[in-house]
Amino acid sequence: xxxxxxxxxxxxxxxxxxxxxxxxxxxxxxxxxxxxxxxxxxxxxxxxxxxxxxxxxxxxxxxxxxxxxxxxxxxxxxxxxxxxxxxxxxxxxxxxxxxxxxxxxxxxxxxxxxxxxxxxxxxxxxxxxxxxxxxxxxxxxxxxxxxxxxxxxxxxxxxxxxxxxxxxxxxxxxxxxxxxxxxxxxxxxxxxxxxxxxxxxxxxxxxxxxxxxxxxxxxxxxxxxxxxxxxxxxxxxxxxxxxxxxxxxxxxxxxxxxxxxxxxxxxxxxxxxxxxxxxxxxxxxxxxxxxxxxxxxxxxxxxxxxxxxxxxxxxxxxxxxxxxxxxxxxxxxxxxxxxxxxxxxxxxxxxxxxxxxxxxxxxxxxxxxxxxxxxxxxxxxxxxxxxxxxxxxxxxxxxxxxxxxxxxxxxxxxxxxxxxxxxxxxxxxxxxxxxxxxxxxxxxxxxx
Ligand SMILES: NC(=O)C1=CN([C@@H]2O[C@H](COP(=O)(O)OP(=O)(O)OC[C@H]3O[C@@H](n4cnc5c(N)ncnc54)[C@H](O)[C@@H]3O)[C@@H](O)[C@H]2O)C=CC1
Ligand SMILES: O=C(O)CCC(=O)C(=O)O
Numbered sequence: 001x002x003x004x005x006x007x008x009x010x011x012x013x014x015x016x017x018x019x020x021x022x023x024x025x026x027x028x029x030x031x032x033x034x035x036x037x038x039x040x041x042x043x044x045x046x047x048x049x050x051x052x053x054x055x056x057x058x059x060x061x062x063x064x065x066x067x068x069x070x071x072x073x074x075x076x077x078x079x080x081x082x083x084x085x086x087x088x089x090x091x092x093x094x095x096x097x098x099x100x101x102x103x104x105x106x107x108x109x110x111x112x113x114x115x116x117x118x119x120x121x122x123x124x125x126x127x128x129x130x131x132x133x134x135x136x137x138x139x140x141x142x143x144x145x146x147x148x149x150x151x152x153x154x155x156x157x158x159x160x161x162x163x164x165x166x167x168x169x170x171x172x173x174x175x176x177x178x179x180x181x182x183x184x185x186x187x188x189x190x191x192x193x194x195x196x197x198x199x200x201x202x203x204x205x206x207x208x209x210x211x212x213x214x215x216x217x218x219x220x221x222x223x224x225x226x227x228x229x230x231x232x233x234x235x236x237x238x239x240x241x242x243x244x245x246x247x248x249x250x251x252x253x254x255x256x257x258x259x260x261x262x263x264x265x266x267x268x269x270x271x272x273x274x275x276x277x278x279x280x281x282x283x284x285x286x287x288x289x290x291x292x293x294x295x296x297x298x299x300x301x302x303x304x305x306x307x308x309x310x311x312x313x314x315x316x317x318x319x320x321x322x323x324x325x326x327x328x329x330x331x332x333x334x335x336x337x338x339x340x341x342x343x344x345x346x347x348x349x350x351x352x353x354x355x356x357x358x359x360x361x362x363x364x365x366x367x368x369x370x371x372x373x374x375x376x377x378x379x380x381x382x383x384x385x386x387x388x389x390x391x392x393x394x395x396x397x398x399x400x401x402x403x404x405x406x407x408x409x410x411x412x413x414x415x416x417x418x419x420x421x422x423x424x425x426x427x428x429x430x431x432x433x434x435x436x437x438x439x440x441x442x443x444x445x446x447x448x
Pocket of ligand 1: 167168169170171212239240241242243244245263264265266321322323324326346347348373374376377
C-alpha cells in the first residue's frame with residue numbers, strides 16, 4: 001500500500017536528485033499532489049516504480065552552439081534536448097530560444113509534455129529542447145547561422161521515429177525552416193516528419209500555426225459550457241502577443257468573447273472596443289515590433305500601459321499565454337476581486353502554485369496548460385500523420401480534428417476528476433488521465 005507519506009518521501013527524493021532546477025520541482029510537485037488516488041488504486045504502478053521512472057528523463061543532451069555574429073565575433077550558447085519519455089511514441093515537444101532557458105526549464109517543459117501528449121490520445125512521447133540564445137534584435141542572418149549550428153549537433157539525436165522537435169517561444173516557421181534545411185543538408189534525406197511547424201510549401205500542416213491558441217479557446221469554451229456559462233459578451237484578457245496569444249484572441253472573438261487587453265514583456269494594451277487582432281498580427285508577426293505601436297495605429301481609443309502586468313484589467317476570463325510563472329498570487333487576488341470566472345493556461349505553467357491555490361479556493365474554473373494548450377502538439381501529431389502518408393488536409397478538416405481532440409480532452413479531464421472524487425478539478429483530471437495512459441504502456445514494456 002502506498003501512503004501519502006510514501007509519496008512525499010518519493011517526491012523529496014526526486015527533487016534532491018535534481019538540485020537547482022526550481023521549475024522542474026514545481027512541475028513535479030503538481031503531479032505528485034494529484035496522483036495519490038491513482039497510485040492507491042493501482043499497487044502495481046508503485047511496485048514497478050512508475051512514478052520514479054517517469055520523473056527520470058530517458059536521455060538528456062546538452063551541447064555547445066558556437067556561431068559568428070554580424071560583426072564577426074564568435075558567440076557561444078548552450079543547447080539542450082531532454083528526451084523524457086517514449087512510452088507512447090517518439091519524443092515530441094518544442095524548442096525554446098530564450099535567454100532564460102536552463103536545464104531546469106527544459107526539464108519542466110519536457111515533463112509537462114509527457115502528460116499533455118498522452119491526453120491528446122495520439123501516439124507521441126514527451127520531450128523538449130532549446131537554447132539560452134536571445135533572438136531579440138538579431139538579424140535574419142544571425143538567426144540562420146545560430147539555427148544551423150544548433151542543428152549540426154541536434155541532427156544526430158532526432159528522427160521521424162525517434163524524436164520530433166517543433167517550435168516554442170522564439171522558434172516559429174522561420175527558425176523551423178533554417179533547422180529543417182540544415183537537417184536535410186547534413187543527412188541527405190528529405191525526412192518531412194522529423195520536425196513539425198513547417199511552412200505549408202514544404203511539408204507543413206494547415207492549422208498548426210493557429211492550433212495552440214484555437215485549442216485554448218475551445219477548451220475554455222468547453223469548461224464554461226459544462227458549467228452553464230458561455231463566452232458570449234464576456235470580457236477576456238490575454239497575456240502575451242505571440243503565436244499562442246494571437247490565435248487564442250482570434251478564436252475567442254469568433255466564439256463570441258470580447259478580448260480587451262493583451263501584452264508583451266514591455267507592458268500591456270487596453271482596448272475596450274475589442275483588440276484588433278489583424279493589427280497585432282501585423283505588428284508582431286510581420287514587423288516583429290513592440291506592442292506599444294498598437295495605440296498609435298489603432299482606430300480605437302486604446303492605451304498602452306508600460307511595465308505593468310495585464311492582470312490588473314477586470315475581466316471574466318483570463319488566458320495567460322506568455323511564459324511560466326507570469327501570473328502570481330497578487331495577480332490572482334486581483335482577478336478574483338474583479339470577479340473572474342475562468343482561467344485557462346495557454347502557456348506552460350504560467351500560474352504560480354500560490355495563484356492556482358487561490359483560484360481553487362475561490363471556485364474559479366481552472367484549465368491547466370497540459371490540457372488547455374494541448375491543441376498545438378496534437379496538430380503537430382496530425383502534421384506527422386500527413387507527412388507519413390504524403391498527404392495534405394484542408395483547413396476545414398484539420399480544424400474539425402483539432403476541435404474534436406480538444407472536446408475529448410475536456411471530457412476526459414472532467415470525467416476523470418469526477419471518477420476520482422474531485423469534481424470540477426481539471427488539474428487532478430488532467431494529471432490522472434495523462435499519467436494513466438503512459439503508466440499502462442510503461443507497465444506493458446517491463447523494466448526499461
Ligand atoms: N507555440 C506553441 O505551439 C505552444 C506554445 N506553448 C507555450 O505558450 C507560451 C507562449 O509561446 P509562443 O506563443 O509560442 O511564444 P512566442 O515567442 O510566439 O510568444 C511569446 C510571447 O510572450 C511574451 N512574453 C514573454 N515574457 C513575457 C512576460 N514576462 N510578460 C508578458 N509577455 C511576455 C512575448 O513578448 C511574446 O509576445 C509558452 O509558455 C509556450 O511554452 C504551449 C503549447 C504549444
Ligand atoms: O508541437 C510540438 O511538438 C510542440 C508543442 C509544445 O512545445 C508544447 O506543447 O508546449
